[in-house]
Amino acid sequence: MSAHPAIVVSALVVRHPHTRALLMVRKRGTTSFMLPGGKPEPGETAREAILREIHEELGLVLEDGNVEELGTWTTAAANEAGRSVTGTVFLHRGVPAGLDIDAPQVLEEIAEAGWFPWEDLPADTAERQFAPLTRDFVIPALPEWFTA
Numbered sequence: 001m002s003a004h005p006a007i008v009v010s011a012l013v014v015r016h017p018h019t020r021a022l023l024m025v026r027k028r029g030t031t032s033f034m035l036p037g038g039k040p041e042p043g044e045t046a047r048e049a050i051l052r053e054i055h056e057e058l059g060l061v062l063e064d065g066n067v068e069e070l071g072t073w074t075t076a077a078a079n080e081a082g083r084s085v086t087g088t089v090f091l092h093r094g095v096p097a098g099l100d101i102d103a104p105q106v107l108e109e110i111a112e113a114g115w116f117p118w119e120d121l122p123a124d125t126a127e128r129q130f131a132p133l134t135r136d137f138v139i140p141a142l143p144e145w146f147t148a
Contacts, residue, residue: 006086011088013138017101027109046090074087
């Protein structure tokens with residue numbers, strides 16, 4: 001990792017209602033897909049940050065009762081070489097209200113969103129990578145109730 005402090009983020013796992021796939025986003029000017037979310041503002045909890053970030057990035061208002069904390073991990077940052085990221089990751093029970101599963105809306109700095117299978121996540125290529133936090137930590141930690 002690096003001597004820089006870890007980038008702190010909150011992220012959300014959303015499952016496609018009909019397939020075994022996760023919603024991931026790619027920020028403008030990057031090649032890495034990651035879970036939607038972002039950095040907490042000063043004084044904001046990880047939970048408050050994910051509720052705000054999902055509204056800003058995807059235009060969705062999450063019901064707090066459908067959001068469950070999965071865990072917190074530190075690993076290499078996806079889009080910032082030599083940096084690490086500490087991500088607190090939440091699971092969403094069911095499909096968030098207002099999410100168009102066929103064409104998820106993207107706002108703010110998000111260039112695109114897509115659904116990717118967690119059991120057979122594609123290999124990284126020069127054109128498209130997947131965040132180490134998602135690939136190496138979140139997917140292995142998905143609970144049975146989520147993957148059933």
